[in-house]
Amino acid sequence: xxxxxxxxxxxxLFIDLGESPLANSxxxxxxxxxxxxxxxLKLFICDNCFLVQQVEEKDPxxxxxxxxxxxxxxxxxxxxxxSNYVNLITxxxxxxxxxxxVEIASxxxxxxxxxxxxxxxxxxxxxxENVAEAAKSKGINTLVQFFDASLAETMIDEGKHAxxxxxxxxxxxxxxxxxxxxxxxxxxxxxxxxxxxxPYLVDLIExxxxxxxxxxxxxxxxxxxxxxxIEKQGLRIFDVEKLKxxxxxxxxxxxxxxxxxxxxxxxxxxxxxxxxxIGINKLDxxxxxxxxxxxxxxxxxxxxxxxxxxxxxxxxxxAAAKGNTxxxxxxxxxxxxxxxxxxxxxKQNKFLPGSHIPVVDESQxxxxxxxxxxxxxxxxxxxxxxxxxxxxxxxxxxxxPVPELEII
Ligand SMILES: [Zn+2]
Numbered sequence: 001x002x003x004x005x006x007x008x009x010x011x012x013l014f015i016d017l018g019e020s021p022l023a024n025s026x027x028x029x030x031x032x033x034x035x036x037x038x039x040x041l042k043l044f045i046c047d048n049c050f051l052v053q054q055v056e057e058k059d060p061x062x063x064x065x066x067x068x069x070x071x072x073x074x075x076x077x078x079x080x081x082x083s084n085y086v087n088l089i090t091x092x093x094x095x096x097x098x099x100x101x102v103e104i105a106s107x108x109x110x111x112x113x114x115x116x117x118x119x120x121x122x123x124x125x126x127x128x129e130n131v132a133e134a135a136k137s138k139g140i141n142t143l144v145q146f147f148d149a150s151l152a153e154t155m156i157d158e159g160k161h162a163x164x165x166x167x168x169x170x171x172x173x174x175x176x177x178x179x180x181x182x183x184x185x186x187x188x189x190x191x192x193x194x195x196x197x198x199p200y201l202v203d204l205i206e207x208x209x210x211x212x213x214x215x216x217x218x219x220x221x222x223x224x225x226x227x228x229x230i231e232k233q234g235l236r237i238f239d240v241e242k243l244k245x246x247x248x249x250x251x252x253x254x255x256x257x258x259x260x261x262x263x264x265x266x267x268x269x270x271x272x273x274x275x276x277x278i279g280i281n282k283l284d285x286x287x288x289x290x291x292x293x294x295x296x297x298x299x300x301x302x303x304x305x306x307x308x309x310x311x312x313x314x315x316x317x318x319a320a321a322k323g324n325t326x327x328x329x330x331x332x333x334x335x336x337x338x339x340x341x342x343x344x345x346x347k348q349n350k351f352l353p354g355s356h357i358p359v360v361d362e363s364q365x366x367x368x369x370x371x372x373x374x375x376x377x378x379x380x381x382x383x384x385x386x387x388x389x390x391x392x393x394x395x396x397x398x399x400x401p402v403p404e405l406e407i408i
Contacts, residue, residue, distance in 0.1 A: 001055050003046040004177055004219065005229050010044040014052050014286050015210060015293060017041040020328035021353035023214040023321035028350055036353060039215060041325070045286050049228055052201055052220040052286070072110035074344040077383050079110055081245055082168075085195075086114035093164060093193055095120050102162040102187065104147045105170035109135030116140065123160070125151070148176065152183035161189040168197045169246070171226075172217045181233040184254075191261055194235065194254040198226070202275065203248025205286070208403035210293040211326040212247065223250060223271045224280045230254060238262045240271055247379045297330045299405040304336040307372060314399075315370035316340040317384055319347045319359045323376030326401060328354040337374060341365050365391065372407075374399040 001010040019038040027036075045052050072078055095101065097119045103112050106124025108131050115122045116139065124142035126132040132144045145151060147170075165184055174180045184194050199212055201222045213220070223240065230237060230252070239253040255262045279285040307314050316323065319342040327337070334357045341362045342348060350359050365373065365388065373391055375381050378400050385398055385408070400406040 001044065003049060003051060004053055004175065005051050005225070006046060006049040008046055008048040010046055010053075010055060012045045012047055012283060012286075014043040014045045015213065015290050017210065017213060017293075017325065017329045020214075020325065023216065023324040023353065025353045026319070026347055026350035026359065027353060027356070032351060032356060038354070041213060041215060041329075043213060043220065045283065047283060049225055050222065050281055051225040051229075052222075054215070054218050072107040074342075075380060075383075077380050078245075081243075082111040083114050086111065086118070089164065089193075089195065090115070090118060090120065095163065097121070099163040100160065100189075101164045101166065102160075103166040103168075105168070105173070106135060106140070106142060107131050109138045109140040109142070111166065111168065112140045113138055147180065147183060149179045149183040149186060152186040155187055160187070161192070162187050163189050163192045165192070165194040167194065169199070171196055171198050172219050172221070175218050177219060177229055178232070181229055181235065185233045185235055185256070188235075188256065190256065191259055192255070193262075194252075196226075196252045196254065197243065197245070197249050199246045200242070200248045200250045201225075202278070202280070205289055207247055208289075208292050208296060209247050210289070210296070210329075211322040211402060214321050214325045216321065221250075222275055222280050223268070224275050226250075226252070227268075227272065231257070234258075236264075237268050239265050240267045245379070293329075296326075296402060296404065300326075300401045301330050301332065303399070303405060304332060308336055312371040313338055313368060314372045314374065315365060315368065316357070316374040316376050317362075317365075317388065318342060318375060318377040318380075319344070319352060320377040322379075324352055324354065326376065327352065327357070334358065338368070338370070339364055340376065362388075369394045370396060372397055372399050374401065376401075378402050 003010055019040050021036045021038055043052055044055055099120055101115050101120055101122045104125050106112055106126045112122040112124050124135050124140050125147045126142055127146045129144050132142045135142045198221055201220045234257050235254045236257045237252050238255055241251045243249040243251050314337050316337050319340050333355045337357050339358045339360045341364055342359050347359045348361050375384050375398055381400055398408050
């Protein structure tokens, strides 16, 4: 067990969430009797670079396979986030029809479509074939491949250097992070910019967001840990923003270390100082998380058992990956939550891995009128409570399980 960044032996457990199936492996009805593969979900902290990480490596090819179920375009708030970003960065970097934008893990083209609207040339890189097909059908040029340093090499041999490389929620999904960041360095034009977004470890710890831990996420970054990974490959963080997405994320702006056209602003140094003040480079900061997580489990499980005894119907909304970590860790099945509604037709008529809760269309909520609707993707709870406001007509209430059980 060695650290994927610095190579030092991993000796300290951060959290053990037991065993669960891969979070995005939804089951068809004829797969329900087949024994599922349960894999340990356990994170360690490196006492040298303080990168929080998974040791049990799953082959990414097994996870991001041809029928991967996550399509970015089914969340309206995520689309809005992407569109705002494209406007901001186009202006900031003065991108135009002579520029070249590459997005890694471009999914169904949820983001690149907004660059195309501005006539800015784009290339998506997306390993999941069915998701990449959706992007291609929108006219987005997409390579169906995993990004690494060797792909970057091939691209520059073909004369492709990027003015902008967008990496939203992909760094955490990459086992070989040093090779990946090295690839970014190679592909980036001399005065180009990389933006990286990822869920922020400090928010994960402080807001108790243990359900954002799943097998697809190999690493969990603080600014302190990610800075070391980036600088080692000859890139520099010249700006940073805190975002509200995914319960709290960071957006980093990177350039080549030697690019002096982009002076540092105070943000990065300030954030590093804040992190050092809370003890980001001390093991103490990471201890005690397991106790907070156990409390979420017992309060949610007790609540659901009580509703079951009283004969109240409980449903859920949002078949997101984080829901599966929560349900499987808490030992919740289709006896406690009757069904989960989701807008994505790619998920409907399937069953959640492990818990076997059926995924249905939203119309089921209107039909069955559940007393409680558990919101699994709590990061978009405002969007969901507005959308399902009609459950108030029959006295329905929402249940938000994280950071602590809340009924609204
Ligand atoms: Zn390390």
